[in-house]
Ligand SMILES: Cc1ncc(C[n+]2csc(CCOP(=O)(O)OP(=O)(O)O)c2C)c(N)n1
């Protein structure tokens with residue numbers, strides 16, 4: 059039995075008091091406990107940003123790569139050892155800005171990984187510049203006269219790119235987020251969990267109270283996550299902010315088409331003396 | 343022509359891109375190789391899919407051969423331009439094979455040169471054999487007929503190549519080749535000036551740099567390849583992909599080189615031997631991840647086949663201008679291994695070594711190739727005769743980790759190399775981080791930790807044995823040599839051929855070939871430079887980058903340098919001439 063204590067460590071947590079990242083960390087731990095996944099069988103992969111520091115605060119294996127490259131790293135770990143549980147975490151800038159290209163490709167390939175995006179609509183670690191999800195008109199350090207760009211809609215993007223599990227959570231509702239993350243990890247295929255994450259330092263205009271008022275749960279309003287059309291509709295809603303599973307479907311995962319890792323993961327293949335005789339003879 | 347020369351010739355096939363020039367050249371070369379000769383084959387082509395002017399050149403001899411010397415004895419011209427362009431490169435009495443229906447009055451192009459013009463209705467003959475598309479097989483057959491090469495060898499070769507397409511296709515190609523073969527036999531008024539006689543010997547391989555690197559990587563147990571196509575590295579991707587199921591290798595074409603580099607880093611972290619291949623442009627995109635591999639201490643292998651830069655440059659032409667880039671790419675300081683093999687055998691061995699070193703030293707290894715080396719083939723002995731042993735360094739077993747407690751992934755150690763655990767193993771949980779970190783992997787900005795970690799990582803290169811990185815010497819003994827010729831990477835091939843030419847003229851030259859740019863064999867290099875009567879360096883870039891590196895590492899400045907940076911590889915005669923010039927001043 060895995061307990062929360064197994065996942066805790068004593069590392070100093072560098073997030074601001076009240077940061078929405080705490081809620082995500084707690085929910086992730088809760089999800090792993092709920093699923094009974096052993097800490098040594100889990101790899102949490104991150105990029106750079108406030109969100110990217112998460113792997114240090116959970117006692118599993120971790121890979122804290124470079125800014126925007128969570129998904130190439132996470133997918134490679136999944137291919138190298140598909141028996142592991144791989145969870146990617148990162149910021150909105152990391153995933154929807156610098157890492158946008160990887161995001162789309164990872165979804166169409168349907169790697170068996172879960173990807174949690176700490177979406178605070180700001181570049182937190184770099185002290186408050188506009189992000190791809192910052193709404194039009196918002197003043198940040200890099201948009202002092204108000205942002206003149208239209209934001210990306212990650213849920214729409216995920217749906218269009220073939221993601222097989224598309225969800226949005228809210229870091230202020232930890233029980234709900236915990237079950238979303240657990241469902242995403244358990245999902246066979248690429249699971250996006252975009253998380254509304256208040257940034258108490260750089261987005262004082264987006265306080266918990268506002269999120270609390272705006273969010274509502276899709277499942278409570280009879281949304282059918284098997285309907286792509288309904289998902290598209292909900293994904294465009296802005297008057298209120300839906301959280302929950304927008305869309306869920308089953309498709310073959312990337313590694314299904316790699317026959318030679320069925321018996322043993324790649325990392326367990328014997329490489330001590332590879333016989334290349336046949337290949338050599340091609341050049342004779 | 344009364345006396346026939348035996349088993350020594352130069353051959354060229356030329357034509358527009360998309361007409362199978364390279365395939366024909368390769369087939370010709372392989373037939374000679376299978377006749378027991380030493381064969382060298384190389385190509386020249388612009389960055390085009392159709393049109394343009396492509397050539398493939400072959401030199402064959404009974405002696406080891408690593409370059410083309412002298413003029414061409416056979417030219418297969420798939421268009422008129424080929425004859426016009428290469429007329430001045432043809433030897434006395436050379437044969438020109440062409441399609442008589444496409445090139446009219448070819449003889450008028452001879453400009454008084456004594457040549458054998460063999461115009462055959464290639465396309466028509468091919469159609470009769472089963473399809474116009476085989477016109478080049480007819481031409482190939484004609485060239486073999488000239489040389490009286492045993493037709494059985496051609497037949498075997500075609501059977502092997504076309505086996506996948508079925509017996510019908512193979513038979514049609516054999517018929518086409520036979521038609522060409524018989525044509526030149528009957529069209530010749532007197533025997534051609536050269537003939538090929540079968541030489542009995544153990545089976546050899548005919549292989550280029552990229553192919554050999556792939557074999558070395560697979561032999562080393564490479565399990566994961568992530569690559570984005572870029573000439574001249576793409577054939578590595580193709581070859582790997584073609585064999586992924588034979589060897590159980592995941593071969594992933596990525597969305598870009600950034601993804602490729604980050605993927606191989608993560609796969610290395612997860613415990614599989616991983617690699618990417620690219621050229622300078624793609625390597626530029628990988629630079630940030632390269633530094634990450636360094637600070638994370640993950641094993642990874644990057645093949646960088648250089649082409650002319652900067653930027654898109656000359657995509658299909660060669661250069662040795664990424665040496666200093668490979669050595670310095672990325673912010674900050676970390677140990678890296680940079681190897682520049684000189685020929686296909688070294689590509690095989692060093693590709694293998696690269697994977698061992700990456701795991702032993704737990705750091706990225708860059709193997710520098712170039713367009714010339716990637717696509718130049720030579721005859722080599724069966725690679726299976728080279729003893730190679732996989733060594734995974736300080737990798738912990740599952741059993742060892744079960745008993746572990748307080749395991750520190752980045753533990754300080756005398757040689758700087760820490761025992762490595764893998765995700766999935768018990769008791770090893772740590773964060774593999776791009777931030778500076780303490781022994782456990784946790785982020786640290788402590789000044790003492792910083793210095794200790796920089797020093798720990800830097801120490802790791804010292805564990806690479808000196809014998810492995812030592813330069814290799816060829817030619818005259820040190821005491822006899824008039825000059826020490828210094829070169830690195832692929833310049834080894836033309837330089838060795840130049841040495842053979844000079845030796846025949848009684849000029850005594852010693853050659854030092856440098857293979858490891860990092861760690862650099864400073865002591866060996868300095869000793870050789872100091873003991874030489876005279877020194878000259880030959881390299882394929884405009885800034886004499888290896889000369890700079892040598893000076894930086896040894897303090898020795900090589901005054902004489904001959905640099906080529908027009909996109910073409912060195913020619914043996916060019917090097918020999920230049921050596922003689924250096925000796926005069
Ligand atoms: C290649 C590169 N460019 C820029 C940076 C600087 N940088 C670090 S984090 C970051 C953005 C952080 O925003 P986000 O991804 O939304 O994460 P958050 O801090 O908000 O959690 C930037 C631009 C970097 N580390 N690497």
Ligand SMILES: [Mg+2]
Nearest residue numbers: 149150180182
């Ligand atoms: Mg952010």
